[in-house]
Amino acid sequence: MRIDIVSIFPEYFAPLEVSLLGKARRNGLLDVHLHDLREWAHDRHRTVDDTPYGGGPGMVMKPEPWGEALDTLAPAGGEVPRLVVPTPSGRPFTQALATRYAAEPRLLFACGRYEGIDSRVVEEARTRMPVDEVSLGDFVLAGGEVAVLVMVEAVGRLLPGVLGNADSVADDSFAPGAMESLLEGPVYTKPPVWRERPIPDILLSGHHGAIARWRRDEALRRTARNRPELLARLDPDALDAHDRKVLAEAGFPVRGEDMAH
Numbered sequence: 001m002r003i004d005i006v007s008i009f010p011e012y013f014a015p016l017e018v019s020l021l022g023k024a025r026r027n028g029l030l031d032v033h034l035h036d037l038r039e040w041a042h043d044r045h046r047t048v049d050d051t052p053y054g055g056g057p058g059m060v061m062k063p064e065p066w067g068e069a070l071d072t073l074a075p076a077g078g079e080v081p082r083l084v085v086p087t088p089s090g091r092p093f094t095q096a097l098a099t100r101y102a103a104e105p106r107l108l109f110a111c112g113r114y115e116g117i118d119s120r121v122v123e124e125a126r127t128r129m130p131v132d133e134v135s136l137g138d139f140v141l142a143g144g145e146v147a148v149l150v151m152v153e154a155v156g157r158l159l160p161g162v163l164g165n166a167d168s169v170a171d172d173s174f175a176p177g178a179m180e181s182l183l184e185g186p187v188y189t190k191p192p193v194w195r196e197r198p199i200p201d202i203l204l205s206g207h208h209g210a211i212a213r214w215r216r217d218e219a220l221r222r223t224a225r226n227r228p229e230l231l232a233r234l235d236p237d238a239l240d241a242h243d244r245k246v247l248a249e250a251g252f253p254v255r256g257e258d259m260a261h
């Protein structure tokens, strides 16, 4: 997969050189290109921002450098990337979206700063490429760089060959399928007893079916405790009698087709 990132702080992306993604880049699984937006600003000070029309505090990113950057990185006739613009006013970034992005051949990320990018940039880009405005959550960051780091890591680890054990993706919280609306339960490693705390006996039983059942129970309990709103998204038809018992014990009885809170 090829990823282009445009930012006024390309040095922000040094973390993409280490760990899993650094290795994926060195192995040619992930081809990341960083671009300084100021390359496309032509005045003496390489200005990329200006005051907002209509007044108000802060500055807005000018459309001209962004327009030229997108012309260069997504030229007419070339392979069209999906443009991803992080913004708190976008659609939520989820594991499902990360999975969809992992299937794209090219992603182009546009990192906003100040009060964001002049809205005509996204409007014009939509006429020639798919564009997503994406939010990391209901909070405001100082710039899009951290958001893009998060998205690139979430997408990059899903690319074939990047994770040592591809199965671990299927067990993750929010993984498409059985875990889509569930959080992953607790995990343990050696030693079997640490500071007088033993691991749950079931994990030493060798009974794979019973272990899978225990993991699902823990996932249901943790979701009920930490993210009860996710339970409403569970498919009632996919819940067996044991699931219903665990949810009822956690205070979320499933009545018929509905989830009663």
Ligand code: SAM
Residues within 6 Å of the ligand: 085, 086, 087, 088, 089, 111, 112, 113, 114, 115, 116, 117, 134, 135, 136, 137, 138, 139, 140, 141, 142, 143, 144, 145, 147
């Ligand atoms: N005035 C904007 C608003 O309230 O929507 C906030 C601009 S913010 C200070 C500057 C940049 O940070 C945004 O253009 C975006 O790139 C990034 N950003 C901030 N919060 C974000 C979030 N929750 N998700 C994704 N990107 C975010």
